[in-house]
Amino acid sequence: MATISMKEKEIKNFIRRTIIESIQDILTDTDYGMKLRKSIVQRLEKYSKRTPKKITSLDDIKKRYA
Secondary structure (H helix, E strand, O other): OOOOOHHHHHHHHHHHHHHHHHHHHHHHOOOOOOOOOHHHHHHHHHHHHHOOOOOOOHHHHHHHHO
16 A cells, blocks of 8 residues: 555545534534524525535545645
């Protein structure tokens, strides 16, 4: 197996920390599981249709930060 460069280790550690923080945020969110009002759901749906979805691949992230 090829050695992992320092940048790759930093990226992996950053991703790992981000995932852990996200899970902790969900588990400690006092509003988790609460139902949204219908008007709020409609506003969110309207916004999500207006905003283009952008997903960045891991390869693109590596290219950008390598």
